[in-house]
Amino acid sequence: MSDLLVRGIRPYGRDDDPVDVLVRDGMIARIEAGLEAASVETFDGQGALALPGLVDAHAHVDETLWGQPWRPHSAGDGLASLIENERRYRPGLPPVAERAEALLRDYIANGTTAVRTHVDVDPDVGLSGIEGVWAARDALRDAIDVQLVAFPQAGLLTRPGTAELLEDALRQGVEVVGGIDPGGYDGDAVRHLDCIFGLADSYGAMLDLHLHDPGELGASEAELVIERTRALGLEGRVTISHAFFLGTVTEPRARELLEQIAGAQISLATVAPGRSPVPPLRLCEELGVAVGLGCDGIRDLWSPFGIPDLLERAMLLAWRSGFRRDDDLTLALESATSAGARLMGLDRYGLEPGCLADLVLVPAETPGDALMRRPPRSLVLKRGRIVGGRQR
Numbered sequence: 001m002s003d004l005l006v007r008g009i010r011p012y013g014r015d016d017d018p019v020d021v022l023v024r025d026g027m028i029a030r031i032e033a034g035l036e037a038a039s040v041e042t043f044d045g046q047g048a049l050a051l052p053g054l055v056d057a058h059a060h061v062d063e064t065l066w067g068q069p070w071r072p073h074s075a076g077d078g079l080a081s082l083i084e085n086e087r088r089y090r091p092g093l094p095p096v097a098e099r100a101e102a103l104l105r106d107y108i109a110n111g112t113t114a115v116r117t118h119v120d121v122d123p124d125v126g127l128s129g130i131e132g133v134w135a136a137r138d139a140l141r142d143a144i145d146v147q148l149v150a151f152p153q154a155g156l157l158t159r160p161g162t163a164e165l166l167e168d169a170l171r172q173g174v175e176v177v178g179g180i181d182p183g184g185y186d187g188d189a190v191r192h193l194d195c196i197f198g199l200a201d202s203y204g205a206m207l208d209l210h211l212h213d214p215g216e217l218g219a220s221e222a223e224l225v226i227e228r229t230r231a232l233g234l235e236g237r238v239t240i241s242h243a244f245f246l247g248t249v250t251e252p253r254a255r256e257l258l259e260q261i262a263g264a265q266i267s268l269a270t271v272a273p274g275r276s277p278v279p280p281l282r283l284c285e286e287l288g289v290a291v292g293l294g295c296d297g298i299r300d301l302w303s304p305f306g307i308p309d310l311l312e313r314a315m316l317l318a319w320r321s322g323f324r325r326d327d328d329l330t331l332a333l334e335s336a337t338s339a340g341a342r343l344m345g346l347d348r349y350g351l352e353p354g355c356l357a358d359l360v361l362v363p364a365e366t367p368g369d370a371l372m373r374r375p376p377r378s379l380v381l382k383r384g385r386i387v388g389g390r391q392r
């Protein structure tokens with residue numbers, strides 16, 4: 001792989017004077033002002049802000065209608081109606097591989113270098129969604145890391161045969177086992193959690209649970225998750241997605257739960273949802289709980305909303321969190337970068353010598369400016385390869 005010298009950029013988290021970055025063998029080799037490197041391809045960064053590659057910690061790329069004709073929303077309200085609507089119309093959609101690839105290409109153009117995506121697994125579709133996302137991942141493997149979650153969207157206990165399919169998916173190499181509202185939707189929190197934690201333990205998989213259940217129901221389920229994470233030694237490998245309960249219990253109770261979540265090294269993922277609470281980012285930061293950020297479903301049978309741009313989603317997270325100060329805007333951006341990387345277990349992530357050269361240049365003054373304006377990215381590197389950017 002050829003070397004690349006990126007001149008005149010301002011890496012996020014350093015002081016403001018422009019520096020040069022030498023990329024060698026897909027890694028960041030040096031970061032200094034006035035680097036000289038003979039016969040190396042150079043790129044003029046023009047003083048842009050450099051961020052480590054953006055990370056989507058919670059996506060559903062198998063469900064997207066991105067790149068397809070506009071489709072009016074056809075579902076009623078409520079989780080059961082949304083699931084039924086999807087079940088009805090999904091068979092008529094173009095193949096998963098085609099839709100997922102179209103979406104991933106635009107994620108890459110916007111500077112995203114890693115995505116964790118929950119992929120539906122149920123007795124209707126079997127593992128076909130997983131196979132479709134694998135095909136898209138293979139087509140783009142030099143440009144983006146795609147980590148799959150085998151996700152029982154339609155229920156685990158309520159759809160017999162699903163647990164066996166999850167096990168098949170893990171046996172075939174899926175990295176993460178999913179779950180969904182074990183009490184509120186699937187009807188038996190203990191059995192649901194015992195099943196997915198058992199699978200994570202048996203196959204050395206990570207675990208990422210959709211938990212929309214609010215209030216004490218969600219809180220008690222989170223306590224079951226904490227208990228099992230500790231009992232099985234899965235610290236650092238478990239994520240609770242959405243975690244609406246943290247915004248619907250009292251503040252002292254939220255703090256008590258977050259202290260336990262921090263102790264078990266459980267991460268949270270949020271998508272800055274429309275009407276539901278987002279986790280209290282400042283408190284999570286104070287206690288050392290990583291909160292990854294995702295775009296969730298983008299233009300699918302669940303919702304017409306969303307574009308594959310983590311800067312926009314970080315702006316929405318900041319907005320929903322009531323943030324205005326620069327340090328708060330930076331915290332929202334960290335959900336879309338380092339926190340997501342920690343949640344996914346990405347190795348050698350960051351803007352330091354020795355890290356993988358996954359980075360994005362944003363022609364912006366500061367992280368806050370980047371979130372508010374979201375200008376087109378001027379360069380996207382994946383392991384040192386140019387995979388996106390307006391200027392070539």
Ligand SMILES: [Zn+2]
Binds near residue numbers: 241
């Ligand atoms: Zn989701």
